[in-house]
Amino acid sequence: MSATPANEPLLDYVTSCALPTPWAQFTLHAFVEHGPGFGPAGKEHLAMVLGDIGDGEPVLARVHSECLTGDVLFSQRCDCGAQLEGALQRIAQEGRGILLYLRQEGRGIGLVNKIRAYRLQEAGADTVEANLQLGFHADARNYELCRPMLAQFGVKSLRLMTNNPRKIDAMTRLGIQVAERVPLLVNRNAFNNSYLNTKQAKLGHMMSPASVPVGEPVVVTAAAPDAS
Ligand SMILES: Nc1nc2c(ncn2[C@@H]2O[C@H](COP(=O)(O)OP(=O)(O)OP(=O)(O)O)[C@@H](O)[C@H]2O)c(=O)[nH]1
Numbered sequence: 001m002s003a004t005p006a007n008e009p010l011l012d013y014v015t016s017c018a019l020p021t022p023w024a025q026f027t028l029h030a031f032v033e034h035g036p037g038f039g040p041a042g043k044e045h046l047a048m049v050l051g052d053i054g055d056g057e058p059v060l061a062r063v064h065s066e067c068l069t070g071d072v073l074f075s076q077r078c079d080c081g082a083q084l085e086g087a088l089q090r091i092a093q094e095g096r097g098i099l100l101y102l103r104q105e106g107r108g109i110g111l112v113n114k115i116r117a118y119r120l121q122e123a124g125a126d127t128v129e130a131n132l133q134l135g136f137h138a139d140a141r142n143y144e145l146c147r148p149m150l151a152q153f154g155v156k157s158l159r160l161m162t163n164n165p166r167k168i169d170a171m172t173r174l175g176i177q178v179a180e181r182v183p184l185l186v187n188r189n190a191f192n193n194s195y196l197n198t199k200q201a202k203l204g205h206m207m208s209p210a211s212v213p214v215g216e217p218v219v220v221t222a223a224a225p226d227a228s
C-alpha cells in the first residue's frame, strides 16, 4: 500500500507484527523507502504503536533518529538509548502512543561518519564542529517521512517527546500539529555532559541542567515550545 501523494517521499507501508517489550505489547509497523528524497532507496523505517491513535486526539509521540551506538550498544556518549527507553515507557504508562524509528543514523551522516566524528571529538572538537570538519551540516536530518508515516495511522496532532526545537519546527512545517512538547530529559552523565551542553548551546535544545533518571521523563503541559 503506498502512502505517497505528489511531492511526498516515496514510502511503502509493508506489514506489521506484535512486538512485546518489557513495558507493553506494541504493534511494530514496517515501511520501506524506495525513491529519491529523504535517503538511499531501500531504507527500512519503523513505527511502534500502542492503543487507538487514530481517534483525532493528540497522540503521545516520539520521533527517534537511529543511534546504533546508543540504542543498541549501550553507549553513554549520548542520551539516545535512555530517550528511546524513556519514550516507550511513557507510551506504555499512558497505554496510547507512537514511536517513529527513523533510519537517519548520526544525525543523517551515517554510522561510520558518526564514528569519524566521535574520533574528532576525542581530539577536542564538539559534536557540531566535528560534523563541520567532516564536511557535513551540523544536523543533516530530514523529517519528511513523518508525514506519510503518521498519515498511515490517521495521526495529525502530536504530544511530542523531544527537547529539540528544530524537530518541532520540522513537524509544523510538514503540517503536523504539535499540541504539546513533552520534555525527555534522561541519563545526563559524565560521558555525555558536554555533548548535552553543546546541543543546548549550539543546536538550541531545551535542557534543564538537572539530571532525571532513566525511565522517568519529565512531563510538562506547555502548549507551545519555549526557549528555556
Ligand atoms: N553526527 C553525530 N551524530 C550524533 C552524535 N551523537 C548522537 N548523534 C546522532 O544524533 C541523533 C539524535 O539526535 P540528538 O541531537 O541526540 O537528539 P534529537 O533527536 O535532535 O532531539 P531529542 O528529540 O530531544 O532527542 C541520532 O541519529 C544519533 O546517532 C554525534 O556526536 N555526532
Ligand SMILES: [Zn+2]
Binding pocket: 067, 069, 070, 071, 078, 079, 080, 081
Ligand atoms: Zn546517540
